[in-house]
Amino acid sequence: MLEVRGVTVDFHGLRAVDDASFRVDEGRIAGLIGPNGAGKTTLFNTVSGMIKPSAGSVRFEGRDLARLDPADRSRLGIGRTFQIVKPFGGLSVRDNVLVGALTRGQSVGEARRTAEATLERLDMARLADVRAASLPLALRKRLELARALATGPRLLLLDEIMGGLNPTEVNETLALIRALNAEGLTLLIIEHNMHAIMQIAETVLVLNQGRIIAQGPPAAVTRDPQVIAVYLGVPLEPA
């Protein structure tokens, strides 16, 4: 479904992503891990279109995305969340989600119903009228997810939506991700919570200093000597 080939990103002479290639098949959950500053979010941005790669290609369902901007890619079915949350602070939670639903081509009324259904599903219905700016961080992260879901994506990119959550909330989020996946949604997930990602990802990509140093099933990746070297001192828990 998603095919990234030889993607390289240079920032003022600094190589943030170096010749990254991977694919995510339809209906799968892929995890993207790596130390801070490894280039995970940058790689994400090349998929969602926020950044144009200096080299390489990104294909979605066989289609080259090079000439498409983020809005077009969202409309093709690529949804994303932002690690540094970007709520529309002045709008209510409902209207935040509504904007996502509108881009599906729904009327405002339909979009409002979609938004409410989405909020219901994420257990945020009671917050619908709250101004997004006044939400605590954990809920803002969930709002990111709600907005992205409302666009009706077929591929969803999640950027550390579990950071700062307590164990119960993490488990809830994992259950939700599994449920969404069971409905056919393909996911690519950046996560710092190693325990969580190893539980749900079928494939794990390990990024270090811009390069993909390992990819495969979690169990195999955690035994990879290169990965162990990168994470020396950080306990890796197999699924």
Place this chain on the structure above:
Amino acid sequence: MSLGQPNGLRWSLVVALPVAVALLAIPAVVTDVFWLGLGITVLMWAALATAWNISAGLAGGLSLGHAAYFGVGAYTATLLFLRLGVSPWLGLLVGAALAGALGAAIGAITFRLRGPFFVLATLAFGIVVHIAAVNWRELTRGAAGLLLPFGGGAQNMLFAGIAPYWYIGLGLLALTLGVTVAIRRSQLGYYLVALREDEDAARALGVRVVRCKVAASAISAALTACGGAFYATYIQYIDPSSTTQFEISVQIALVAIVGGLGTTLGPALGAVVVVPLGEILRAWLGGGPALMLYALMLIVIVLAAPYGVLGLLQRLVARLRSGRGPRGAAQGSGGRA
């Protein structure tokens, strides 16, 4: 700057009906030309500020070039009538279409510019149009201006009395307010607010930046041009200093800001406050001191209540309702020593 509150809308309809009736009855009650004239001027500035607010308040582009659109509307309606005998009613529509196209073009080339760069680009655009109006004498007669003939008749939007202009002005204001409400409740309105709040997030949700900003700019420009055509037929004389001059752009913005940037009714409310105040100050103190106080008011408003009188009220209500400090608490507090 809240949006999409159906309660607020129903509430405003309850208030709007009696207000509308009262407004329609005004020319029957107020027969004094000075006061009715003042009222018409208020209506015009209310409509202009409301139109400006579509671009500035909803789309977030603080334009200082709207006098250009005002001028295009005024000159198009006037010239079509003087040269080709086309009724200004039709000229108004042509002017709106022309300004709309111009607004779309300006929107398309300035959408990337942020903050001061957008302001400067629109300012330069306004000045280019002003220079053209002053110097293209074959067309505009330059600083000498253009006079519309007296008594052109209703079919030519030229009335002997001023009462009809009250109704046209009222219609214009209703149109701009109606368009504003329609935009706010439409897809475009949600997209514009989303873009203003966070452009990256909006784009990631599929919002197309260029399209939205071009649409807002074009609509705002077209409505402003309607105001220009109205001004031309009401005053029946136009010249660059009363239409395309930079001060006109500033005044449009001032009215909207005092009332409440980004709110639906704020800009119109601003005209009710600013225009009579300006007239009183001018009559009382003369032009210079009046403008000084005007400027002082602008400074105090933007420093103390950047979202205007209505914005201030809305924030207070929101604070009472949610029991939490509004977003505005974080802004504005940074500047105190």
Place this chain on the structure above:
Amino acid sequence: MQLTLQILANGLLLGGLYALLAVGLTLIFGVLRVVNFAHAEFMMLGMFGVYWVWRMTGLDPYLAVLVVTPLILLVGIVCDRLIIQRTIGAPEVTVVFATLGLSIFLQNAALMLWTADIRSVTTPYSAMVLTPFGLRVSVPMLISFAVAMLAAAGLWLFLSRTLYGKAVQAVAQNREAAALMGINVRRVYLWTFSVAVAAAGTMGGLIAPLFTVYPRVGMSYIVTVFVIVVLGGLGSVPGAVLAALLIGLIEAAAGFLFGAAWAELSYFLIFLAVLIARPQGFFGRRGAEVFAGR
């Protein structure tokens, strides 16, 4: 050939005068992220200041500049305390319209105090002309040009060579980091703003013997200076100087070739083109155009 040289000379002299105004405006933007719409009003105050000192005491206008500049500095300090400091971190509408309001206020204050009469300063050397290589160069213009360039160069040296200048640059690059390093950001703002507007006052004083003085004189300069500052890259001091000279040349050449109105029109069109194609200007760092956005 002779004519071309004459136009070049006129253009450079004019551009040099613009430079002093532009350098201050670009500094205020670079450091405070404020577009100072009132900048040319401080120039107007400088012109009036020199006019009145000359008129009352008969002091030579160039010496009067030395008296007037500190006064403008004081006005700048007051404006900074009352208005500019309060716009920092405020919404964009505040930043733009506070200085616009200040501009209208100062213009009309001058109108009230000194009426709309057009005044001029005359000196024994007002009409003096040097003729090097057969070119005609006005002496007061040359003096003003030289002083303006010296003042601009002084400002530049101050910024790049002194510790205080380094602090200013640190604030320009990253407000928060500078504050963490113990730089008093507020004081940097205060001095940047007031020194920059004092420079505008100096420029006003310098041109008082050359051009007529009236309350709205700033209007005819401010937009030109904006054009210069954007061309040079908002925030770039050397960029502002180069762009000022360039605009001076364009104005002189286009004015001669097509007439004054076309000259004005031509550089506004250039300005729009630059804003659209290269909003960071020719010397500015990429990314500056997104500063101060929401």
